[in-house]
Amino acid sequence: xxxxxxxxxxxxxxxxxxxxxxxxxxxxxxxxxxxxxxxxxxxxxxxxxxxxxxxxxxxxxxxxxxxxxxxxxxxxxxxxxxxxxxxxxxxxxxxxxxxxxxxxxxxxxxxxxxxxxxxxxxxxxxxxxxxxxxxxxxxxxxxxxxxxxxxxxxxxxxxxxxxxxxxxxxxxxxxxxxxxxxxxxxxxxxxxxxxxxxxxxxxxxxxxxxxxxxxxxxxxxxxxxxxxxxxxxxxxxxxxxxxxxxxxxxxxxxxxxxxxxxxxxxxxxxxxxxxxxxxxxxxxxxxxx
Amino acid sequence: xxxxxxxxxxxxxxxxxxxxxxxxxxxxxxxxxxxxxxxxxxxxxxxxxxxxxxxxxxxxxxxxxxxxxxxxxxxxxxxxxxxxxxxxxxxxxxxxxxxxxxxxxxxxxxxxxxxxxxxxxxxxxxxxxxxxxxxxxxxxxxxxxxxxxxxxxxxxxxxxxxxxxxxxxxxxxxxxxxxxxxxxxxxxxxxxxxxxxxxxxxxxxxxxxxxxxxxxxxxxxxxxxxxxxxxxxxxxxxxxxxxxxxxxxxxxxxxxxxxxxxxxxxxxxxxxxxxxxxxxxxxxxxxxxxxxxxxxxxxxxxxxxxxxxxxxxxxxxxxxxxxxxxxxxxxxxxxxxxxxxxxxxxxxxxxxxxxxxxxxxxxxxxxxxxxxxxxxxxxxxxxxxxxxxxxxxxxxxxxxxxxxxxxxxxxxxxxxxxxxxxxxxxxx
Numbered sequence: 262x263x264x265x266x267x268x269x270x271x272x273x274x275x276x277x278x279x280x281x282x283x284x285x286x287x288x289x290x291x292x293x294x295x296x297x298x299x300x301x302x303x304x305x306x307x308x309x310x311x312x313x314x315x316x317x318x319x320x321x322x323x324x325x326x327x328x329x330x331x332x333x334x335x336x337x338x339x340x341x342x343x344x345x346x347x348x349x350x351x352x353x354x355x356x357x358x359x360x361x362x363x364x365x366x367x368x369x370x371x372x373x374x375x376x377x378x379x380x381x382x383x384x385x386x387x388x389x390x391x392x393x394x395x396x397x398x399x400x401x402x403x404x405x406x407x408x409x410x411x412x413x414x415x416x417x418x419x420x421x422x423x424x425x426x427x428x429x430x431x432x433x434x435x436x437x438x439x440x441x442x443x444x445x446x447x448x449x450x451x452x453x454x455x456x457x458x459x460x461x462x463x464x465x466x467x468x469x470x471x472x473x474x475x476x477x478x479x480x481x482x483x484x485x486x487x488x489x490x491x492x493x494x495x496x497x498x499x500x501x502x503x504x505x506x507x508x509x510x511x512x513x514x515x516x517x518x519x520x521x522x523x524x525x526x527x528x529x530x531x532x533x534x535x536x537x538x539x540x541x542x543x544x545x546x547x548x549x550x
Numbered sequence: 551x552x553x554x555x556x557x558x559x560x561x562x563x564x565x566x567x568x569x570x571x572x573x574x575x576x577x578x579x580x581x582x583x584x585x586x587x588x589x590x591x592x593x594x595x596x597x598x599x600x601x602x603x604x605x606x607x608x609x610x611x612x613x614x615x616x617x618x619x620x621x622x623x624x625x626x627x628x629x630x631x632x633x634x635x636x637x638x639x640x641x642x643x644x645x646x647x648x649x650x651x652x653x654x655x656x657x658x659x660x661x662x663x664x665x666x667x668x669x670x671x672x673x674x675x676x677x678x679x680x681x682x683x684x685x686x687x688x689x690x691x692x693x694x695x696x697x698x699x700x701x702x703x704x705x706x707x708x709x710x711x712x713x714x715x716x717x718x719x720x721x722x723x724x725x726x727x728x729x730x731x732x733x734x735x736x737x738x739x740x741x742x743x744x745x746x747x748x749x750x751x752x753x754x755x756x757x758x759x760x761x762x763x764x765x766x767x768x769x770x771x772x773x774x775x776x777x778x779x780x781x782x783x784x785x786x787x788x789x790x791x792x793x794x795x796x797x798x799x800x801x802x803x804x805x806x807x808x809x810x811x812x813x814x815x816x817x818x819x820x821x822x823x824x825x826x827x828x829x830x831x832x833x834x835x836x837x838x839x840x841x842x843x844x845x846x847x848x849x850x851x852x853x854x855x856x857x858x859x860x861x862x863x864x865x866x867x868x869x870x871x872x873x874x875x876x877x878x879x880x881x882x883x884x885x886x887x888x889x890x891x892x893x894x895x896x897x898x899x900x901x902x903x904x905x906x907x908x909x910x911x912x913x914x915x916x917x918x919x920x921x922x923x924x925x926x927x928x929x930x931x932x933x934x935x936x937x938x939x940x941x942x943x944x945x946x947x948x949x950x951x952x953x954x955x956x957x958x959x960x961x962x963x964x965x966x967x968x969x970x971x972x973x974x975x976x977x978x
Contacts (some may be wrong), residue, residue: 314578
């Protein structure tokens with residue numbers, strides 16, 4: 262469909278994720294150059310109640326009238342994968358590591374709202390072990406932006422273009438020395454989240470597939486861990502908030518992890534760590550807007 | 551006489567989500583989801599964010615084993631302060647009203663200053679249990695210490711045992727569905743098809759009218775896209791209801807249809823109760839007071855009494871204690887489990903022999919003015935998520951009494967499975 266703004270493509274249907282992942286693997290080699298100016302969009306998107314209910318169950322959110330803060334990511338993510346798997350994208354999708362995700366909830370979104378989504382890539386940046394790129398998403402309802410996110414991906418060994426800025430992947434949190442909950446994360450946690458989010462990246466689905474991409478075991482989706490942190494704090498969160506998380510070390514499946522929380526800045530700091538080794542998987546700073 | 555010197559619990563207001571027929575709008579919602587949403591709606595309505603109330607008391611009739619602490623879990627997921635205590639109750643369809651009585655009693659005794667009573671039920675997300683044989687096998691499997699013991703336990707599993715037990719709306723001791731029991735009572739009291747259909751149609755029409763004039767605006771909060779009870783048929787009529795085939799009872803005398811019986815329903819309700827002082831300090835209204843309550847039970851198994859007739863016995867006890875007659879009320883809320891139940895209840899109170907022999911009264915309680923009965927519709931229209939019905943009725947009646955002005959009196963009668971009944975008096 263033609264669109265007045267240059268570089269903007271409106272998709273009629275959500276793209277097929279398994280096909281995109283396959284394409285991304287097959288076209289991984291020989292990538293480089295600058296970020297494309299492409300913007301992918303979908304308009305008139307409504308939430309499928311059955312999918313939302315499944316998502317809520319897997320992430321432990323209550324089924325309520327407002328969308329979980331992380332749910333619009335599920336709507337926008339296929340567009341981001343479409344953008345990254347396209348040959349014009351300079352980094353190979355296999356091997357990209359999600360290192361930071363910041364969500365701004367500009368207002369609660371009702372489950373019945375009709376949404377317009379747009380995604381793009383920006384901030385190709387230098388990182389001490391490679392390069393990072395931000396995949397951005399904006400969600401609008403009746404013309405007004407209600408939600409936006411910025412996912413930072415690290416490509417180890419990749420090089421950012423000449424004159425690129427320094428990457429910023431730190432999320433500052435205070436002392437989190439009190440574990441408030443223990444979660445047993447089962448071996449099929451990746452498959453369960455894949456089924457409701459469509460994120461069928463093989464590194465989350467089975468140990469064998471993960472090994473093929475250099476991980477010793479399957480790893481949990483970072484956005485699932487983030488969602489579970491939010492679900493654990495759900496009713497204590499400000500309605501208008503910024504939820505900034507840094508994904509530290511991979512959470513291998515299965516694992517037993519702890520959640521630590523502390524009030525901070527009118528919101529919450531949180532950390533998810535391995536229950537035995539203390540390895541930090543995620544830190545989160547949730548602040549009112 | 552009831553002790554008139556003790557303080558009475560005030561009903562400040564209520565909130566419920568619209569009720570939804572089984573496997574419709576709330577098919578994916580759990581009891582905890584619905585109860586939490588209902589509490590949050592109440593919290594928003596009365597500005598209780600981050601605050602603690604004395605106690606939250608609620609329950610569900612159909613409950614998963616994991617929901618052993620359902621109400622407390624819902625409180626922890628709500629906007630109430632996490633320091634709010636809570637506990638679960640279960641008295642079948644009497645759960646919601648019993649919860650209100652328990653909260654009111656603690657307020658009356660000065661043990662708490664405020665409290666929330668509620669109830670929730672889902673017949674969509676119902677708990678399935680493994681059959682008893684398989685359950686025993688699984689327990690011995692879990693207890694087995696050696697591989698041999700485990701294999702022995704596993705070898706006892708038969709394919710037929712793998713069919714789960716689905717909860718049924720039936721009495722464990724009689725094996726009869728509640729509707730079958732009600733049909734026996736309807737036949738005994740010679741309750742006709744037409745009067746049942748009239749009562750059902752009136753329930754729909756009155757509730758639709760109440761919605762239209764905004765009566766439920768401050769009693770109901772939309773949930774998951776539903777703004778009104780989806781069982782409600784504003785255009786219901788005796789003519790339409792007359793076309794339905796009977797589903798309970800047998801032969802010529804079968805009068806009970808899907809139209810004059812309540813459907814399986816999902817939903818939740820909550821009521822805020824308090825001392826007058828607490829309400830005043832918060833700047834909140836007092837709609838009515840809970841004056842008194844009574845429960846009763848009947849021997850429906852071997853004693854020949856109808857399963858849903860217990861309220862008939864509870865009411866005269868409560869009336870005598872309060873020096874009231876059955877006619878001393880401005881509103882009557884008789885839960886419409888089945889249209890025939892409401893009609894049999896009233897007929898029993900009018901029956902001289904029954905009142906004398908069964909209730910031990912010198913004279914029948916007499917007739918009640920039908921114009922004062924379920925004036926804004928009841929369960930036949932709204933549907934009946936078992937434990938949520940009491941809260942729906944208490945909040946609605948309190949509002950009706952408040953609108954009618956001070957000194958008005960209302961009677962609530964709720965029948966329940968197991969041959970029990972809960973009744974109460976509210977006064978503005």
